[in-house]
Amino acid sequence: MTTNSHSLSSDSKERSDVDRFLDRGFIWLTKIFALAIAATLLWIAVQVASSALPAVQKFGLDFLFKSSWNPVNDSYGVLPAIYGTLMSSFIGLLIAVPIGVGTAILLSEDFLPSKVRLVLVFLVELLAAIPSVVYGVWGIFVLIPILNNFGKWLHSSLGFIPFFNTPPTGPGMLPAGVILAIMTLPIITAISRDALISLPPSLRQAAVGLGATRWETIFLVLIPAAFSGIVSAVMLALGRAMGETMAVTMLIGNSNNISISLLAPSNTISSLLANQFSEASGLQVSALMYAALVLFLLTLLVNILAEVIVVRMQRI
Numbered sequence: 001m002t003t004n005s006h007s008l009s010s011d012s013k014e015r016s017d018v019d020r021f022l023d024r025g026f027i028w029l030t031k032i033f034a035l036a037i038a039a040t041l042l043w044i045a046v047q048v049a050s051s052a053l054p055a056v057q058k059f060g061l062d063f064l065f066k067s068s069w070n071p072v073n074d075s076y077g078v079l080p081a082i083y084g085t086l087m088s089s090f091i092g093l094l095i096a097v098p099i100g101v102g103t104a105i106l107l108s109e110d111f112l113p114s115k116v117r118l119v120l121v122f123l124v125e126l127l128a129a130i131p132s133v134v135y136g137v138w139g140i141f142v143l144i145p146i147l148n149n150f151g152k153w154l155h156s157s158l159g160f161i162p163f164f165n166t167p168p169t170g171p172g173m174l175p176a177g178v179i180l181a182i183m184t185l186p187i188i189t190a191i192s193r194d195a196l197i198s199l200p201p202s203l204r205q206a207a208v209g210l211g212a213t214r215w216e217t218i219f220l221v222l223i224p225a226a227f228s229g230i231v232s233a234v235m236l237a238l239g240r241a242m243g244e245t246m247a248v249t250m251l252i253g254n255s256n257n258i259s260i261s262l263l264a265p266s267n268t269i270s271s272l273l274a275n276q277f278s279e280a281s282g283l284q285v286s287a288l289m290y291a292a293l294v295l296f297l298l299t300l301l302v303n304i305l306a307e308v309i310v311v312r313m314q315r316i
Contacts (some may be wrong), residue, residue: 049293060075063077063290065260071276078294082164084269095181100237101189104192164262165260176247187233243270249271254271
């Protein structure tokens with residue numbers, strides 16, 4: 001008995017030592033991967049910044065506030081592209097957030113049979129797998145003709161409003177915003193649904209026990225509890241919308257002018273890079289890298305803002 005007890009204790013000690021070694025190894029491995037990601041991000045930023053340095057030295061901060069883009073005279077400004085990037089992303093989120101959060105609520109609660117919910121979840125996630133160029137082609141041949149008819153009605157009926165004071169010309173800000181809404185919808189829906197599903201069942205049970213109706217439980221208990229996850233989904237979708245290239249390039253019109261009208265063609269930083277980088281040379285390459293650096297900083301600010309909001313919401 002004594003020998004068996006001694007062997008069992010030694011075996012358990014060896015297993016605990018192995019488990020401790022594996023835990024320590026896993027921790028160090030994840031630290032290495034995290035540092036590798038940070039180093040890669042820093043390396044990309046340094047490479048882009050070094051390539052943009054000639055344009056930064058020549059144009060300074062005026063590059064952010066000038067509207068001209070003339071390779072012949074080496075006169076460059078990225079203000080219209082910044083405006084188009086932010087406005088198209090805002091339009092996309094304005095459409096996608098209520099639809100995405102509503103769909104997440106529908107798919108996280110038992111409004112539908114489980115088999116139907118499973119199919120809908122698969123279809124929503126399938127939207128994220130469609131290549132952006134397919135969205136662009138679909139937008140050209142299907143979305144733009146529909147929005148053109150709608151835009152003509154908006155211009156004729158509400159043309160006194162600055163947002164609709166120009167007739168639709170085909171590609172423009174509105175088609176780009178709608179296609180961004182479709183492309184960011186799976187991100188918002190999937191992450192918001194995960195945030196709602198991960199809530200403990202005791203929240204629902206406690207709210208119902210206190211006399212709350214189903215909708216009061218959803219809007220007054222569940223959504224506030226999952227708010228940090230929903231905000232993370234929206235900010236991640238915003239970063240996706242700001243960096244989208246092919247679909248937006250095909251639908252926005254690529255006009256380097258600032259127009260408050262949603263029916264007028266516009267431009268984004270991503271579409272500017274996609275259209276001009278292959279034929280650029282000299283200072284134009286540096287100016288494009290400067291524009292890429294601006295987009296890099298914008299997306300970085302979006303992610304920092306999302307992290308701040310999430311941390312503050314978790315403290316409440």
